Amino acid sequence: MNQTHESLSIIWQHFQMTLFPSLREILGKLTEKQQQFVQVLEIAQIESHLPSGGYFLGRPEISRLGIARAFVAKAVYNMPTTEMLLDRLKTDIQLRRLCGWEKKQDIPSQSTFSRAFAEFSNSRLSERVHEAMVKKHLGEQLIGHISRDSTAIEAREKPEKKVKVEKKPKKRGRPKKGEERPKVLTRLEKQSAGMSLPAMIKDLPTACNIGTKRNSKGYKSSWTGYKLHIDASDSGIPISCLLTSASLHDSQVAIPLAEITAGRITHCYDLMDAAYDSPLITEHSQSLGHVPLIDENPRTTARKQEKETELKARRKAGYKTAEMIRYNERSTVERVNGRIKDEFGARMVRVKGHAKIMAHLMFGMIALTVERLMRLVQ
DSSP, rough: OHHHHHHHHHHHHHIIIIIIIHHHHHHHHHOHHHHHHHHHHHHOOOOGGGOOOOOOOOSSSOHHHHHHHHHHHHHHTTOOOOHHHHHHHHOHHHHHHHOSSSGGGGGGOOOHHHHHHHHHHTTTHHHHHHHHHHHHHHHEEEEEEEEEEEEEEEOOOOOOOOOOOOOOOOOOOOOTTTOOOOOOHHHHHHHTTOHHHHHHHHOOOSEEEEEEETTTSSEEEEEEEEEEEEEEETTTTEEEEEETTTTTTTTTHEEEEEEETTTTOOEEEEEEEEGGHHHHHHHHHHEEEEEEEEOOOOHHHHHHHHHHHHHHHHHTTOOHHHHHHHHHHGHHHHHHHHHHTOOOSTTOOOOOOOOHHHHHHHHHHHHHHHHEEEEETT
16 A cells, blocks of 8 residues: 555645645635545546536536535535535535635526436446546555445335236246256356346346345344445445345345456455355455455354354354454444445435435545545545
């Protein structure tokens, strides 16, 4: 991480020695949140991902740069609604000027914000900005561990109605001589058989529905909405994300998420919990040149009791393998799950539809990524 540390140190010195003093002369003293907002804008360079202006027939569109910056501010300040964002922009002169508007009258209307957000969602603006940041600051580095997990995203929309599919009756008995019965491949089998990454992502269900999971104490909980799948580095930087239906099992997203991460960074170990315990996932991780460390999923009661007894004996003896010590790094992705919900807007999703919810979440991921990058040099 030496090269990354050096480049981020230069950016940090630029903030402290040049940018913040210049802004203080123009805007006055900046709060800690305002400084964090400025850091996100400077490192994300969101303007480089927006289409450049030009001459077109008809009424010109209001500049999208200020609105994009405002949505970044919404994530940094953890605001639940666009209405709260607009109220804050009208009363906070410094924040308004950082977004690019001098007077309250310059702030676009709520309907304009809504149209702009739809454009950002369709063009995957926040996803592209996050990808560019990860590749720029971590793409040339060797990262030790990638931790993979998912978290529930509650949405305010009706779940998709289940469509009953009539199953064809299976032929009983052995096939006749010369008869071939085609085997129906599972999603994991199709993915591991050489399916392209765009095809894998397209095959994942993205409709709002009901998800259920069991917590560490064995109790089940359900929610209506989606599931956000995250790959995070040792330092808690989110590397890649995918949003799917809430009911989709975590294992179905492991291979496409691993492919996305492998295209952005280079790392050594893949850390996953028992939900990802599958030979196909293990083989795919090894095919990418990684060492998979996946918690065992005891599929029988006897094996579960045997595993619990073994773990108790190891704890009593103070025995830890190198793999067990490395596996403890997986808690970084759980902290990412908690922070994106508590500090960057993922707990208060007020938009509807897969594309818009993903855009909302990724604006939060941009803010979290910059915050973790700056932590490396502070």
